[in-house]
Amino acid sequence: MKLVVIGAVAAGLSAASKAKREKPELEIEVYTSEEHISYGACGLPYYIEEKIGSSEKLIARTKEEFKKQGIKVVTKSLVEQINPEEKTILVKDLDNDENKTVNFDSLLIATGASPIMPPLDGINLDNIFTVKNIPDADKIKKQIPNTKKVVIVGGGYIGLEMVEAFYAHGLDITVIEMAPQLMGNIDSDMAGVIAEHLKEKGVNVCSGEKVESFQGEKAVESVKTDKGTYHADMVIMAIGVSPNSQLAKNAGIKLGVKNSIKTNRKMETSVKDIYAAGDCTAAYHLLYEDDAYIPLGTTANKQGRLAGENIAGGNSHFQGIIGTGIMKVLDLEVGRTGLNTREAKQLEKDFYETVITIPNIAGYYPGHGKGKMKLIVEKGSGKVLGCQLVGPKGIAKRIDTVAACIHNENTIWDMAKLDLAYAPPFSPVWDPVLMAANVAINKFKK
Amino acid sequence: MKLVVIGAVAAGLSAASKAKREKPELEIEVYTSEEHISYGACGLPYYIEEKIGSSEKLIARTKEEFKKQGIKVVTKSLVEQINPEEKTILVKDLDNDENKTVNFDSLLIATGASPIMPPLDGINLDNIFTVKNIPDADKIKKQIPNTKKVVIVGGGYIGLEMVEAFYAHGLDITVIEMAPQLMGNIDSDMAGVIAEHLKEKGVNVCSGEKVESFQGEKAVESVKTDKGTYHADMVIMAIGVSPNSQLAKNAGIKLGVKNSIKTNRKMETSVKDIYAAGDCTAAYHLLYEDDAYIPLGTTANKQGRLAGENIAGGNSHFQGIIGTGIMKVLDLEVGRTGLNTREAKQLEKDFYETVITIPNIAGYYPGHGKGKMKLIVEKGSGKVLGCQLVGPKGIAKRIDTVAACIHNENTIWDMAKLDLAYAPPFSPVWDPVLMAANVAINKFKK
Known part of the structure; x- marks a missing residue:
């Protein structure tokens, strides 16, 4: 055999x-x-960032x-x-x-x-790269010393991880995203936090903007969109x-x-x-x-x-996914699981959402900060349908706890009852997961 | 009213x-x-550590x-x-x-x-403190500059958090614990990792040792146990x-x-x-x-x-706990939930355990390291009864995901099916929770 x-x-x-x-x-x-x-293809942005030596x-x-x-x-x-x-x-x-x-x-x-490479004019110019494998990453690393301005086309996981990588090299970064928001798999209000964070760090974020062509002799020199032209010594294609x-x-x-x-x-x-x-x-x-x-x-x-x-002779069935994902870009973490509002609408769910400000850890412990958490809850049943988290270090991996709740078809009352771990370096006394559940319960009553 | x-x-x-x-x-x-x-009484050790300014x-x-x-x-x-x-x-x-x-x-x-103060000879000498409130913490902070050697009696949450606090001040630290291991609410093999870690850092860990008296004129000068005598400029009582x-x-x-x-x-x-x-x-x-x-x-x-x-007129019932806890001491995190083996025995559960080495994050990402994870599983049903985690940064808050599983009476097969978040800065590609479930499944078959 x-x-x-x-x-x-x-x-x-x-x-x-x-x-x-x-x-x-x-x-x-x-x-x-x-x-x-x-x-580990997921490690390529960090190899380019030089967080990984070889x-x-x-x-x-x-x-x-x-x-x-x-x-x-x-x-x-x-x-x-x-x-x-x-x-x-x-x-x-x-x-x-x-x-x-x-x-x-x-x-x-x-x-x-x-990686999707749209058939645009100039797409085959030099210094237009994708981030798929080690040779890609090596080409990008080689080009970094010759680069002042980089344009990243696409504001999803890879596009944003590349923002972090280039930020570490001190490049002038522009992200061009065709959709009106970054990170299409979370809601626009949560994605807005990411865009704000990037802008504060000096990253040029252009959403709702469509790339039309790339200009240059041999190598790319600029990116033309429906709204403007951006100089670029290097372009990363990360539209999916x-x-x-x-x-x-x-x-x-x-x-x-x-x-x-x-x-x-x-x-x-x-x-x-x-x-x-x-x-x-x-x-x-x-x-x-x-x-x-x-x-x-x-x-x-x-x-x-x-x-x-x-x-090998087994008879197992794939467990299924619920769309859990996580990423970090600069100092910001992003986590998501279950349905976002767009998906909930598509599936014709009757739902409501709560968005709250959450601390990552105790408010007096070094490294504390605030983020946002959204819960999407089914009306009537109170079932947790989805969750999104954006915020400082320690926020995002909490998505796993909510994912476990969604796998178990838990309601907000079930979630509010969880005995979650508390100590100042790890959590506020009410873990954000419990805070969100309690707020969703209050909103449910009304 | x-x-x-x-x-x-x-x-x-x-x-x-x-x-x-x-x-x-x-x-x-x-x-x-x-x-x-x-x-926030839980913040007192960090105030003493001077991680919290005021x-x-x-x-x-x-x-x-x-x-x-x-x-x-x-x-x-x-x-x-x-x-x-x-x-x-x-x-x-x-x-x-x-x-x-x-x-x-x-x-x-x-x-x-x-805090329990056993009626031992010399217990009322000066510079023997507990860690209960802000005045306690202020007294300890005041004594630190006059202290070279500190003895901590008790190796539980507070005792170990005080190890971290005094370590930051460069003190010579001895922990005396009557039980044969530190942290009585986790199993001895897991607690052994903590003891090893402390010893590597130069902390003197004396377990299975009973304090008999405190000596000194006005202030404490030494601690006498059934096995020896330890010089002390300050003593912290943290036996519960x-x-x-x-x-x-x-x-x-x-x-x-x-x-x-x-x-x-x-x-x-x-x-x-x-x-x-x-x-x-x-x-x-x-x-x-x-x-x-x-x-x-x-x-x-x-x-x-x-x-x-x-x-105020409500009619709610306390949700109940499952014994979830978390702490950190120096670079080590500890989390636990559900039953440990002692508790499982007391409740006459028929169970088995699996202990595995787990990475905190992707093996190539900065800050990666290895820890230990134990699952306690009911024989026959495969239900998850308890979990313990010891290891580097990022390991311990995973306990919440397992806590959610225990609340839902999940089996190891349920747990293995969770769609948990992966990206290199947050997790290895198989999250430790999934790794542990898969190992427990393999062991269940045998």
Whole structure:
């Protein structure tokens, strides 16, 4: 029995490792077009920021380590075709351009996602980069000493993490976001706190502004939008990613939401013995009760592990997500889980929201500060539907407590009853989670 | 209608404020023998550490602020007697030694707890202090410049927080704990990590050692135990607290666990119209299904608020605790919730435990480090009964997520399914809570 995996980052290697542990006799080969494997892509902004000294630190495990475990990882080898009937793939060795056919009994597609590059004039100029892998990060790092002004197109997770990275290098930063707000997965009032924070730090935030073209000779020199022109020695494209699903589609495998590879909760695709996991697929969203395309590292790892388990003979179902996410930009933390107001409306929930000012820790302890917390609550039932947190250090990871409540379909009364940990360095005497629940209860009565 | 409150810290003032908000026409008088009111007692070690510049910062609200709210707070007035039949209290003005009788319609006893002072030889020598209120802290601060060696008797929350405070002042610190381990509310293997950490930092940790007497002329000079003698320029007594329940007992009010004032979950004592809340009472423990004496600031606030609500005409029941606690000592954080192995045995639970090494954040992000996490799981059901965390910054507040799981009677499979927040500055890609659940699942199978 042979498992072939396409893709050697989070989902692919989690699957390979789990399958090998569960079924040691399984022959496993992993193919990737990249040179690096098993790298922490979420760490790239911090590598660029130079919080991480060397890119080697981002590598969780090497080819040699996988080899010892009995997993063969083949790099710089592009899978060009999947033949489901023959149960083979066609692989091109990128070093010598030679093709070979590799057979499989089970196949896992973990091809990930690629940054979206809109077909704008000048998009192919030099010094326009994405933040996808280690070579990207190295190119950006190399360009930083030649850069005074950088334009980041896109104000989501990666765009804002890159703000932090460039801020540390003292660059003049402009963020251009097409939507009227940063961070499209939180509400505009919460996103407003982020924009204010960035402006205070001297970052130029242009939301509701559409990039039209890039100007320059060989390298980019400026970015033209529908509202103005911005000089740029470097541009980062971070408007989102799209699933690498073309290979699967060509093989007749069904696609689903946002062109991701459609799977069931066992991570099986529409074709027998072919699985998919990670950023090339969607994830079952427990509150949507449907698939959602929210590609995140932690989901990719979980899906990969589960696919590996099932390929090795298991019968597990993907647990589902509720849209939990977290980030930091400069001194500000952002956390979110469940539904935001836009999502709650789309799902036709009858809801109300409460927004309160919250302390991160005791008001007399060094490092204390204030943030904002929003709860989205179902009318009638009082069920917690969603939560958003923006504020200073220590605020955002509280989102996990609310996530546990949402998984358990807790009401605001359930949440207000939690016995949460208090000591001055960690929390005010009423943890913000309890404060928010109590305020939501008061509002419910009215 | 008049509410009289005895005690003007967490429970007493929470009750007064809540009762006033709910029923503005209520006349409220609060009596305290102390000079200070509404102070954050949990902040005292950090005030001593000089992380907090002035003791005023510990004061949440002043007498004048309460007056504006319509609440009369009378300081330096000792309540000497409660007369339930007459519905009066006898108050002694400590400034002029005059007594007066004050009537009430409802009475709340929120007299708190006092540090236990064992009747050992020399216990009344100078420079033997407790850490209960601002005058205590000021005395300790005054003695620090004259101190080279300090002995802390007791290795619980306060004892260890005082280690941190004195460490910052560069003192030579000895901790003497009668039990074989520090922190009696966590398991010995977890407590061992704390002892190791303190020893590495140069703190002299003597556990399983019983203090027999204190020697000195006027001031303490040494501490004699059953194993040796330790020189001391100052001694901190932190072996625990006992509820201030004598006043209630004298009035014929029923006492309960550890001589705390017995209340029902509405915070009513055995005598009509007399309530009690905070450290002078016990708290209903949801896992014990019985009262437990675990005096903590957050519980006192909740009980006080609830008592105030009920006094104002409400009909609420105290939510119950599950024993969640958190602390830090030097660079180490400690969190616990639910049952430890001793408690699980006492409750005759059939359980197993898993202990794993956990990272606080991504292994490549600055500030990363390793800690230990223990899960206590019910055999058969797989229900999570308890959790303990010890480790570097960012580890311990995760206890809240597990607390939410325990409140919801989640199993390890439920816990493994949580969609928790991941980004490198906050978490490894598998949050420790998920890692622990997965390891417990593997162990469950065997």
